[in-house]
Amino acid sequence: MGDLVITGAGVVTSIGQGRVEFFEALCRGASGLGPLAYFEPRLFKQRSAYEIAGQVEPMRSSRLLGRAVRQALQDAGVEAGAEGMVVVVGTGLRELRSVELWHAGGAALRPERLHFADAMREDLGFAGLTLTLSNACAASSFALGVAEDLLELGEAVTESMFGMLDRVNPVGLSALRPFGAAPKGVLMGDGAAAVVLERRDAARARGRSPLGVVKGVGMNCDAYNATAPRQDGIEASMREAQRRARIAPPDVDLLVAHGTGTEQNDRTEALAIREVFGRRRVPVPVTGLKSMVGHTSGASGLVGVVAALEAMRRSLIPATAYVSALIDEARDLDLVTGEARAAEVRVAQVNAFGFGGLNAVVILERPPDGPGA
Amino acid sequence: MAPVREQAVVTGLGVAAAKIDRAADLLAALDDGHEPRDFDPASRRGERQSRYHDTATLMALGAATEALEEAPRAGDDPGEAAGVVVSSNLGNLDTVCRVVEVLRRGSAEALSPMDLPKASSNVIASTLAIRFDCRGVNLTVCNGASSGTDALYLAAVAVRAGRARRVLVVGVEAAHPPARRLLEAAGGGDGKRKARLVGGAAAVIIEAASSASSRGARTYAQIDAYAHDKGASPVAGSIDAALRRAGRRRPGLWIAPEEDGSSADIEGSALPLDGARPPRVLDLSGRFGLLYGALGVFQCVAASLWLQGRAAAANEQTAVLTSGSRREGASSLVMRGGGNGPAQREPE
Incomplete structure (x- = not known):
């Protein structure tokens, strides 16, 4: 794929x-x-x-x-x-x-x-x-x-x-x-x-160099609640995307979180990330773009994809704005804050979750010919 | 190395519409000569939930319940492999418009917490997923007049791509005042549209053939090729392209779109269906009124029943469903017999 x-x-x-x-x-x-x-x-x-x-x-x-x-x-x-x-x-x-x-x-x-x-x-x-x-x-x-x-x-x-x-x-x-x-x-x-x-x-x-490779998209539904997210459904969508992409959690160099800023999303997403990525030696860098552009609803997943494509090309991760202290559940996340961080990004994951327990997770890879193509 | 693709087959049918008690009665109802009649879903199924769900969701639950009774998931069939695809254009417009009225009268505080999920157009598909534990892919198709046919196609794609083992497909439109006002005022582009929106839901189970055969399920029909056309003659264009892709020439049944309420003669002789043996033509809008985004799924129920009734020569039989309009473009879907035997629906 x-x-x-x-x-x-x-x-x-x-x-x-x-x-x-x-x-x-x-x-x-x-x-x-x-x-x-x-x-x-x-x-x-x-x-x-x-x-x-x-x-x-x-x-x-x-x-x-x-x-x-x-x-x-x-x-x-x-x-x-x-x-x-x-x-x-x-x-x-x-x-x-x-x-x-x-x-x-x-x-x-x-x-x-x-x-x-x-x-x-x-x-x-x-x-x-x-x-x-x-x-x-x-x-x-x-x-x-x-x-x-x-x-x-x-x-x-x-x-x-x-x-x-x-x-x-x-x-x-x-x-x-x-x-x-x-x-x-x-x-x-x-x-x-x-x-x-x-x-x-x-x-x-056509002689076009790709901006990025779509390695896999995981799509599922919690089948649980009309508005509240569910941790195991979110975990399942991340694992499904990684399985389809044939990668493992340690391969991910950047996680663009759904990060809506709500109590329920942030707590549930943070715990799901901890569960899926927990065994890594070094935590995965996480960023939340909605602090800068707001929650663009249905657009937000693809807005994250576009940001991740550029992050891979420039080896730069934008920081999450307006955040100093973290919620308890996010304490062990490597949330990028303050300044944009220089980091090589070969594989990026973009999370998107919606009402009705809809989850879709995209795994992107930098084109093999490297950044700047 | 191309992987072997699954066939997508129809294994369950459901209908929630006025004066139809079960999906198997759909073809007979087309012949009974009744005018379109308003449908109140609380009169039939799901009335206990009617305080919590909007009308479209209630109708969808009714049709889906019947389809899933016929094609229950095997105990070892994981919910992760069960998807939902819903087609509805106007389903939640009543909630959206009511919210506007409440806001205009007072303030956001006056809204019920139940309004928030209902204002999201995917409320029907997520409610079905919750009720029937479908944890796989979940899509809400809002694609206008061809939406129901497009939803069937996306369900078949999900099965063929291995994304789901089975997909519950529901087409539903509710005849609440905003839906009527929007749809009926628009007419057929030239004011000729006479049919009313009465509301209703249809459901089909689209399943991987291997999944159906492993649980010994009866299959009605196969989902074959699909085509969409936005050209000068989209109905004819989509039929022609779909039949070519399916490698078929002479369908036994054509189910017409509902444009202008006189669908059978859309584009007249340009339809690639005439010849020595013209197909039987069905027009659902005469009996059910406008079905809009639900139409394609109602057509699929009708075609499944028709193909199943011809099981003896099943592999020779082809039906074509077309929805859409000259203005919006049209989608056609070829279905073929290939049901796994002459099993008749058992009396209940």
């Missing part, structure tokens, strides 16, 4: 867009946190979120997605009309924000704009199959897993790619602190990410 490669990536977040600018902002410790702009603050308990300024509503998600996908296609040197391309979109909230505006304010809405085939066609002229998967906060990583299966079965002939997006859904507090001590809670963020995934031989035939 190591023969699927990522040849292009795009990302749009509150701290920057494009994989290079985004990663440099992460490593600078930039934060997209600001006062709510798209929602009436009086209606909500919280006043802050990680929003992207200057967007037009409705159809905000579709536009974010279009931007990320266009970047990814350009980065990969692929035309939107490429033969055999399938677009798999993973989303937490679809265009439900546009449904709210339709219901409350009478904004126009056609049912086919709830998913993203129209946006792909109108924005990009893409007339192939677009699949919209609404898989909560793990959605874009599930999309990557589905794309992996389609390519392995030869159902997508040359390229498959998928994007993802989301919108602000304010609930949070002053900042999001992955694995940090109180105050705990989540703040949402706008974001979209896209990658082009294809078979290694197809990339080689």
Whole structure:
């Protein structure tokens, strides 16, 4: 399964867009946190979120997605009309924000704009199959897993790619602190990410150097609770991803955590990491990007993938912002804080967990020809 | 070295819809001439849970329960190998719209904690996973008019890729006011759409053939090729491409999409189905109203029953299901006989 490669990536977040600018902002410790702009603050308990300024509503998600996908296609040197391309979109909230505006304010809405085939066609002229998967906060990583299966079965002939997006859904507090001590809670963020995934031989035939190799995606469901995570389900998804990637916990050089900053996620994820990686001599470096870009819901897995690709290429791990003291369960995690850390990253793991006990874990590997290709 | 791929077969069927007590009655119901009728899932199954679940989830639980009664998981079949794929476009719009109303009236404090998971569109699939201990891959497909067919395809992909041994596939749409307002106002693009959304759910179990045979299960049909088309004639284009991929030319059954409420003549003679032996054509929307994201799975139940009824010449029989619209593009799925014998459904 190591023969699927990522040849292009795009990302749009509150701290920057494009994989290079985004990663440099992460490593600078930039934060997209600001006062709510798209929602009436009086209606909500919280006043802050990680929003992207200057967007037009409705159809905000579709536009974010279009931007990320266009970047990814350009980065990969692929035309939107490429033969055999399938677009798999993973989303937490679809265009439900546009449904709210339709219901409350009478904004126009056609049912086919709830998913993203129209946006792909109108924005990009893409007339192939677009699949919209609404898989909560793990959605874009599930999309990557589905794309992996389609390519392995030869159902997508040359390229498959998928994007993802989301919108602000304010609930949070002053900042999001992955694995940090109180105050705990989540703040949402706008974001979209896209990658082009294809078979290694197809990339080689086009003369493209991969940004990274997708070694395996583990997908499962806790089948336990509508909102609460479950430690053994999360452990199972990590082990499944590592099994599919044919690696062991000591092989992982970077873990991009789900790290939502909530009591439940951080405690459960920290304990699951300890359980799966516990036997390592040296703990795995862990980082939580949501402190800088907020919780981008369904986009968050792929936002983490884009960051991990750059971390492998530059041998640099962005630090988790806003965290000084750790929760008890995270005490023995090697959480990267303060400054970005120079470290060789050959294999990276990206966690994404969502409501309903949905778990998707991605294992990436640096291309064999080394960084900077 | 290409690994041997599993065949994906249908081993269980379920339906929750007005005036249909069991999936086996679906074909007969198509002939009974009744108009579409509203369906209240609390009238049938799962009423004890109705305080906790939204309407779409209740319908899905009803259909899934029937399908799983028919195809129960073997005791040694691990939950990790059991997946869920749900197709629904409008399922949780009632919750989303109610939350907006509550927020407008007061503040976030007025919301129930139960609203949060229900506002997430994957609530149906995760509820099914919890109820039936399906700990494998779990997907919610919200892909418009072709969504049900696309969901069947993704379930077959999960089986063929070895990601799951069996997948519970459910297509469901609930006829709550926001769904009706959105769908019926949109019409068929030219205002011709007359059919109503009445709501309902269908479920099928798609299983690896080796898994079905190891537990001695009856199989209705195989899931064969799939194609999606967004061209000028997407219905014809998707049928043609799917049949070519399947290496078939003359299906015995075509189940039409629901565009414009007069689906049988979509794209007229361009359909690659005519010839000396035209297939039987079924149109589910005349009997069930608009099924939208649920349509493909209802079609799969109908095709499974039809193919199973022709078990004697099973391998010769092919059915094609098509959903979608000219505007959104269409998906077609070829199913073929190859059921493992003429077993009839046993009386209950």
